[in-house]
Structures are given as C-alpha cells and as structure tokens.
Amino acid sequence: MMDVGRHPRVELMTFSEVETVSGFVGNFHVTVRKKARYVDPTECTSCEECSKVCPVAVPDEYQQGFSSRKAIYIPFPQAVPSAFILDMDNCLGNNPIACGKCSDVCEKKCIDYDDQDELVNIEVGVIIAATGMDVYDPTEYDEYGYTRFDNVITSMEFERLICAGGPTGGNFMRPSDQERPKRIGFIQCVGSRSRDGRGNPYCSNICCMNTVKDTLLLCDHYPDTESSVFYMDIRAFGKGFEDMYMRSKEEGVKYIRGIPGEVVEDPKTGNLILTVENTTTGKLEQHELEMLVLSQGVIPRKDNDTIKKLLTLSSTSDGFIMESHPKLKPVDAPTKGIFIAGCVESPKDVKESVTQASAAAARASILLNAGKTKVEAITSQVNAELCNFCGICATVCPYNAILAPDRKAKKPPTIIQAACAGCGACAAECATDAITMRHFTDDQILAQIDAILSHKPHEHLITFACNWCSYAGGDNAGTSRLQYPTTSRLIRTMCSGRVDEKFVIRAFKMGAPMVLVSGCHFADCHYISAVHWTQKRMDRIWTKMEKLGIRPERLQLEWISAAEGQKFAKVMRDLEETVKQVTMEEIEHSMKVMAEEEIRMAEKKAKARPKPVAEVAV
Amino acid sequence: MAAKEFTFRCLKCGHEYQGMYDAKNVTERSCPKCRSNSIRRLPAGKAAKK
Numbered sequence: 001m002m003d004v005g006r007h008p009r010v011e012l013m014t015f016s017e018v019e020t021v022s023g024f025v026g027n028f029h030v031t032v033r034k035k036a037r038y039v040d041p042t043e044c045t046s047c048e049e050c051s052k053v054c055p056v057a058v059p060d061e062y063q064q065g066f067s068s069r070k071a072i073y074i075p076f077p078q079a080v081p082s083a084f085i086l087d088m089d090n091c092l093g094n095n096p097i098a099c100g101k102c103s104d105v106c107e108k109k110c111i112d113y114d115d116q117d118e119l120v121n122i123e124v125g126v127i128i129a130a131t132g133m134d135v136y137d138p139t140e141y142d143e144y145g146y147t148r149f150d151n152v153i154t155s156m157e158f159e160r161l162i163c164a165g166g167p168t169g170g171n172f173m174r175p176s177d178q179e180r181p182k183r184i185g186f187i188q189c190v191g192s193r194s195r196d197g198r199g200n201p202y203c204s205n206i207c208c209m210n211t212v213k214d215t216l217l218l219c220d221h222y223p224d225t226e227s228s229v230f231y232m233d234i235r236a237f238g239k240g241f242e243d244m245y246m247r248s249k250e251e252g253v254k255y256i257r258g259i260p261g262e263v264v265e266d267p268k269t270g271n272l273i274l275t276v277e278n279t280t281t282g283k284l285e286q287h288e289l290e291m292l293v294l295s296q297g298v299i300p301r302k303d304n305d306t307i308k309k310l311l312t313l314s315s316t317s318d319g320f321i322m323e324s325h326p327k328l329k330p331v332d333a334p335t336k337g338i339f340i341a342g343c344v345e346s347p348k349d350v351k352e353s354v355t356q357a358s359a360a361a362a363r364a365s366i367l368l369n370a371g372k373t374k375v376e377a378i379t380s381q382v383n384a385e386l387c388n389f390c391g392i393c394a395t396v397c398p399y400n401a402i403l404a405p406d407r408k409a410k411k412p413p414t415i416i417q418a419a420c421a422g423c424g425a426c427a428a429e430c431a432t433d434a435i436t437m438r439h440f441t442d443d444q445i446l447a448q449i450d451a452i453l454s455h456k457p458h459e460h461l462i463t464f465a466c467n468w469c470s471y472a473g474g475d476n477a478g479t480s481r482l483q484y485p486t487t488s489r490l491i492r493t494m495c496s497g498r499v500d501e502k503f504v505i506r507a508f509k510m511g512a513p514m515v516l517v518s519g520c521h522f523a524d525c526h527y528i529s530a531v532h533w534t535q536k537r538m539d540r541i542w543t544k545m546e547k548l549g550i551r552p553e554r555l556q557l558e559w560i561s562a563a564e565g566q567k568f569a570k571v572m573r574d575l576e577e578t579v580k581q582v583t584m585e586e587i588e589h590s591m592k593v594m595a596e597e598e599i600r601m602a603e604k605k606a607k608a609r610p611k612p613v614a615e616v617a618v
Numbered sequence: 619m620a621a622k623e624f625t626f627r628c629l630k631c632g633h634e635y636q637g638m639y640d641a642k643n644v645t646e647r648s649c650p651k652c653r654s655n656s657i658r659r660l661p662a663g664k665a666a667k668k
Contacts, residue, residue, distance in 0.1 A: 010620045193630040532644040542629070542658045555627045559646060574630070 005080035012080060021117065021127070021310045024419035025337025025373055028124045036115040038086035038219030039072070043110035046074065046082050050102035050111065058090050060167070064157045065166035065598030066175070068521070072102045072111075073303035074087050077165060086111065089153040126337045126364040129321065130357060131307055133343035136297040140198050144187065144294055147298030149265040151272060152292045155186075155210060156160070162217060172222065174291045176270040181290035182224060183507045185274060186211045187260055188616065189474035192297035196374035202318050204297035205347040208235045212248045212587070219251040228254040228287060230276055231334040238351070263292060270432050298347035312400050313367040320346045331360040334528050335399055336373065339363050378422035378439045378494055380415055385410040386434035386609050393426035393435055394397035395498075398528035402426060410610075423527035428537065431607045440494055442502070449506050452489045456586050457511030461572070461579055463531065464503065466496045466531075469520035469561045477572075487579070488516075501541055501600065504555060509594035514554050516575060518568075521559045531559075554582060624662065630654035 013032055020031040039050075040106050054070035062069075062076045071091040072084050093113065103111045135156055138146045146152045151174045153161070159175040164170035174181045188207060191199035208231070215227045234255065249255060260276040266288075271498035274287045300319035302309075308315055312335045314322045321344050326333040331339050339360040342353040367373060380393075380402075387405060393413050394404035401419035405412050405420060412434070419608040427435045427442070436442065452460055471492050477484060493499055496519025507515045517538060525531040535557070542552040560568050621640035627633070628649035634636060639659055647657035 522644075529644075535644055535647070535650060536641075539659050552658055553656075556629060556654075556656045578630075 001078060001080045007521065014080065015085065018310060019528060024416050025367065026125045026418065028337065029126055030122050030124055032120045032122065034118040034120055036117050038088060038112055038115045039084045040110040040112065041081040041083035043108045044083035045108060046084065049105045050084060053101040053105050055099065056090050056092060057100070063167040064160045066157070066160055075156050080498055117446060125368050128339045128340065128341055128360045129307060130341040131301055131334070131343050131344045133298045133347065134329040136199060136299050138190045138294045138296050141190060143262050144190070144264045145265065146294055149272060151270055151290065152263065152294065154296045155207065155214070156296065158214060158293045165299045180222065183226045184218065184291045184293065185287060185289040186214065186227065186293045186295055188229065188293040188295045190296050191261065193232065199400045200297060200299065200318065203235065206349045207295040207297060209238070209241055209244070209349065211530060212236065212245050215248045215253040216244070216251065219253065226477045230256050230258060230260055261277065262480045282399050298343060299617050307428065311335060312398065312528060313338065315527065317523045331356055331363055334421070334526065337367065375417050375419065376420065376422045378437060379417050379420040380422070380424065380426050380435050380437055382412050383434050383436065384392040384412040384433045388432050388608050388610055390431060392429050392431065396425045396429045396533055398423065398425070398530050421527055423530040424493065425494040425495065425527070425533045428498055428500040429533065432605050435593070440498065443490060445493065445503055446506055448491050449510060452547055453507065453510035453512055458584065459487050459512050460512060461511045461514050461516060461575055462507045463488055463490045463518060464493055464496065464517040465490050466498045467492055468526040469524055470568070472517035472562035473560040473568040475563050476562060477569040479574060480565045482565055482569035485576040486571040487576060488572050495527050496534040497527065499534065499539060502598070503600050504541055505594050505601070508550065508590040510586055510596055513579045513587055514556065514575060515557060518558045518560050521561055522562055548597060550590045550593065551586070579618045625660045627658050627660055628652060628654055629656040629658055
C-alpha cells in the first residue's frame with residue numbers, strides 16, 4: 001500500500017466512492033466522489049495532538065470494537081495517506097462552546113470543518129474491480145452463543161486479540177475477565193458449507209488454514225495452551241499447507257472431527273461447555289474451554305450489487321462477481337475492458353489474490369499498451385429506416401452497449417460496436433426488426449429451420465442451443481458417448497436470448513411437433529443477463545400459443561451447462577417420448593394457425609415501422 | 619416494483635406451485651418435482667388446475 005501511495009504513476013484515491021461509470025473499453029468515464037476528510041492530508045503530519053485532546057470516544061472498528069478511538073483518528077496504522085480523518089458523525093463540531101479542540105491544537109491548521117465532498121471525473125481505458133469481501137456474522141448460529149457469551153469470539157476478533165498492534169498490545173486475554181485462556185476451541189465452517197438455510201453453501205476457502213495458523217501462533221507464544229479444532233474436513237490444499245497442518249498436529253493441537261451442537265456457559269467461571277459428536281469415534285463428548293473461536297466464513301460485499309450495476313457485471317448464485325470464463329478468462333469480466341481480482345470474484349487467500357491481481361494488471365496492460373482492441377465479429381446493427389424509436393433494445397442490452405433512441409429528434413439507437421458482445425437479445429426483442437445481427441442473421445436461422453423441416457417435419461425436434469453452454473453440453477454428451485435420439489436437430493445461436501419469437505413460429509408453421517430452447521443456467525450466462533430475456537420471451541410465447549389453441553407443452557425450455565452432457569442426453573430422450581405424443585391433427589392445426597400468425601406478425605411489424613417520408617406526404 | 623405471487627406450471631410434468639415473480643429480478647425456474655426448467659408463469663387470475 002505504501003509503495004502504491006508513493007508510486008509516481010499511481011493516483012491513489014482513498015476514502016472515495018465510484019459514483020458513475022459510462023463508456024466502453026478504452027473510453028470509460030468515471031465519476032468519483034472524494035469524501036470530505038475535514039483534514040488536509042497534504043498538510044497533516046500525523047502528530048496526534050488533535051486526537052489527544054478530542055473528548056469523543058467511539059468503538060474502534062479496526063480493533064473489532066475491543067478498544068475505542070477518537071472522532072479524529074487514523075483508521076489503521078498502515079493507512080495511506082498517513083493522515084488523520086475527522087468522523088463528522090461523531091464529532092461535536094467546531095462550535096467553541098461544544099468543542100473545536102482539535103482545531104485549536106493543530107499547528108499546521110489543516111482541519112477544515114467546512115470541507116465538502118468533491119466529484120472528480122476521470123477518463124480511463126480499463127477498470128480492475130478488486131473490492132474485496134465481508135465476513136459472515138455468526139450471530140444466527142445461536143447454539144454457539146456468539147454475543148450471548150463474552151468468551152465466544154470470531155476469528156477476526158481473535159486476530160486483533162493476539163496481534164501485537166491489537167487492543168491489548170499483544171497480551172492475549174479473554175474478554176470476560178482479562179485472564180489468559182489456556183484451553184481454546186476453534187469451530188470451523190461457521191457460515192460456510194451450510195445446507196440448513198443459515199450461512200452459505202460454499203466453502204470459504206481460507207478459514208481452515210487461518211485456524212491452523214492461529215493454533216501454531218498459540219503454540220509458539222503460549223506453549224501451555226491447549227487448542228482443539230472442531231471440523232468437518234480440513235482443506236489444506238495449497239503449497240506447504242499440508243506441512244503446516246501436520247506441524248500443528250505435532251505441536252499437540254487436537255483435531256476433533258465433528259461440529260458442536262451446543263455451547264453453554266458456566267456462569268461462575270465464564271468457561272464454555274461444548275457438546276460435540278466425535279464422528280471418528282462415534283461418541284458424544286463434552287469439552288470445557290476457556291475461550292471459543294468461531295471460524296467465520298467469507299461473504300460477498302454488501303455493495304456488490306452496486307458494483308455490478310456500475311460495471312455491468314453479473315454474479316454467481318453465491319453473490320460473488322462472475323468471471324468471463326472460469327478456465328480461459330479467469331480475471332476478465334464479461335464486459336470488455338473490465339477485470340476482476342481478489343475476493344470480489346470468490347473467497348481466496350492472499351497468495352491467490354496477489355496472483356489474480358498480477359494477472360489482471362497484465363491483462364489490462366495488454367489492452368492499454370496496444371491502444372486498440374479487436375471488436376467482436378458478431379455484433380448488432382441498426383437499420384434506421386425501420387426503427388420506431390421504442391428503445392427496448394437499450395433496455396435489453398446487458399452491456400449498456402446501445403445508446404437509447406431519441407423519439408422526438410427521430411434519432412435511432414446507436415450501437416457501440418466496441419461494447420457489443422453479440423448476444424442478439426436486442427435483435428430478438430426488436431418489434432420492427434430494425435436491429436439485425438452480423439452473422440447468425442434471421443435469414444440464416446430461418447433457412448436452417450426450413451431446411452431441417454423440409455423432410456418428415458413431424459419426426460424432428462427443433463432445438464435452439466446457445467453456443468457457450470447448451471451446444472457445448474451437446475458436444476459433451478457426444479464425446480461422452482451418451483446415447484440420445486437422432487431425430488433432434490440443433491440450431492446454434494450465440495445466446496438463447498437470440499431466439500426470436502418468429503423462429504419458434506416458423507418451426508411450428510413448418511410442421512415441427514416440438515421446439516426446445518436451451519441456454520445457460522442464469523449463473524453461467526456468458527452475456528451477463530441476456531438469458532433473463534429468454535425466460536420472459538418464453539412466457540409471452542407460451543401465452544400466445546395457448547391463445548392460438550396450441551398446447552404450450554410443445555415448446556420446452558431447459559438450462560443446460562457445458563458440463564451437463566448427461567442432462568442434455570436425458571432431455572433429448574425425454575422429449576423424444578413427448579414428440580411421439582403429439583398427434584398429426586395437432587401438427588396440422590399449428591401449421592395452419594402459425595402460418596396465419598406469421599403473416600399477422602409481419603403486418604404488425606410493417607405497421608409499427610415509421611412511414612417513409614414520401615408515403616407521409618401522399 | 620415489488621415481487622408478486624404467481625402460479626407456475628411445469629410444462630413437463632404438469633406440477634403447479636406458487637412462487638414469487640419480480641420482473642426486475644428474474645430468477646432461474648426449476649420444477650420442484652421433476653427439475654425441468656420449462657416452467658410457465660401463468661397469467662395473473664389464471665387459477666391453478668386442481
């Protein structure tokens with residue numbers, strides 16, 4: 001941090017928040033709110049005279065509330081810049097009757113009570129999101145007694161208590177009586193790997209080794225301490241981690257396989273009685289401990305949703321930001337020019353975070369050094385003559401790559417080619433067909449449908465498969481030699497969001513007994529949220545089918561990932577059976593009504609388009 | 619716009635169930651019975667088949 005702060009080519013904006021981000025790769029416009037510090041950091045020498053006279057004391061967030069800080073303070077010892085900051089929420093103010101003492105003693109006169117937030121506009125070529133994570137609050141695990149019993153603490157609190165720079169100056173003591181605990185327990189996976197509705201289902205990755213490290217610290221500093229670790233599995237998978245784990249065991253730390261069911265406090269001694277089933281011996285055990293440490297998991301930052309909106313990112317079901325590709329582009333965000341590093345992407349330790357940050361910096365520098373970028377070959381384009389300026393395209397675009405049209409000025413939408421990823425959701429939603437794709441055009445897809453259904457149409461299942469997941473899932477089924485019926489015909493689209501209503505109508509018009517639309521699971525969507533539009537559109541088509549007297553069951557939807565070859569084959573086998581249940585009468589009916597619907601839709605689209613100038617004049 | 623309760627019908631097994639739907643926060647649907655994703659949100663007012 002110090003090095004970054006000193007670097008001549010790095011502008012560090014601390015105590016600041018990103019307000020808006022617009023633009024695209026190479027041309028991002030970012031507005032940053034530099035919050036008022038009320039102390040001039042360029043003048044402040046950190047002499048501490050101000051904090052000595054400050055009469056306000058509030059819990060110190062950095063010390064986990066174990067000690068207090070003043071209203072004018074340095075957030076933590078290594079803070080950059082090393083300057084004081086005034087917490088205006090707790091400051092008594094500059095009224096001489098109320099206070100103003102810090103201003104009086106400041107020789108450099110660097111305290112300004114009237115300081116204001118400042119909005120700074122910057123132009124950047126690439127953005128790296130490294131906003132970190134939060135820690136899980138274990139209060140909901142009531143059986144462990146956190147916040148009920150003084151001597152039950154979290155692993156973060158333990159860090160502060162054992163740290164030389166902590167609230168006790170490194171004198172390890174328990175909160176209830178300030179005595180040094182000699183029997184300490186650690187409970188692993190608090191808020192992680194949970195399937196009971198509390199906490200999170202994922203592994204937080206760092207807690208096992210953090211506990212192993214803590215036990216070794218205790219062995220080193222206080223050899224007479226007995227440590228017991230209650231765990232499900234110890235995941236010591238990194239370089240040197242297994243050795244560290246074994247060393248902890250050799251030092252005498254007890255590892256007991258079992259998660260405690262109950263913790264009660266002895267009110268006389270403040271000691272904790274912990275009941276656990278040791279799954280290795282199959283016996284119920286009780287342990288009396290003087291301190292209990294809950295190894296709390298890692299959770300996404302609470303403002304991750306804001307970050308997602310600002311940078312047009314998507315997240316996994318866990319809430320962490322999703323990478324462009326887990327294997328091939330692990331530090332690239334789906335939006336071009338944006339990279340991710342650290343725990344914003346998933347829980348990880350320092351080494352992994354540094355590795356990812358280095359990779360992100362390298363990826364970013366490739367773009368910056370080149371000074372130019374290759375645009376996707378498959379992008380959308382607007383036919384201005386057909387546009388009715390409704391603006392749905394701009395709403396649909398997951399990348400904010402479409403500048404909304406201006407109805408009054410009769411200005412059609414503008415597609416930022418550098419930002420367009422080519423999902424085709426805009427083309428599928430456009431009511432007037434004013435948006436078309438370069439490659440995977442409507443004509444090409446319709447021609448495929450016509451060709452497939454030109455011979456024995458009633459035997460064929462038409463499947464629209466997205467390029468990244470479902471189509472790859474089909475490949476997976478093939479390479480895994482999984483059997484599925486030969487009657488299914490796949491039509492590849494870049495995204496299931498590209499599947500236009502007219503493709504489905506054409507398939508039924510041509511005599512398809514069934515149509516399947518398949519795409520990525522929501523958490524895997526290669527195009528951020530384009531898959532959401534698939535589901536919305538399917539609801540609309542199902543309603544239309546019902547109105548036209550066609551069973552909605554003849555149009556199916558499945559989310560199949562690239563790894564789900566088995567699911568792909570099973571879906572195909574199941575649908576083959578359903579295809580057999582579709583009668584010839586049904587097919588003939590749908591061919592007739594969909595032919596009429598196709599004409600009706602074409603007329604509706606023609607009506608929705610703006611009239612040519614010459615026609616208006618007539 | 620807050621999430622509203624709707625009836626969802628699985629187009630594979632016919633199972634119907636109640637669930638929340640928020641147009642601004644669309645979530646992946648999966649049949650609690652057969653795990654199919656062909657889940658149709660029935661238009662409001664359309665009573666579930668009993």
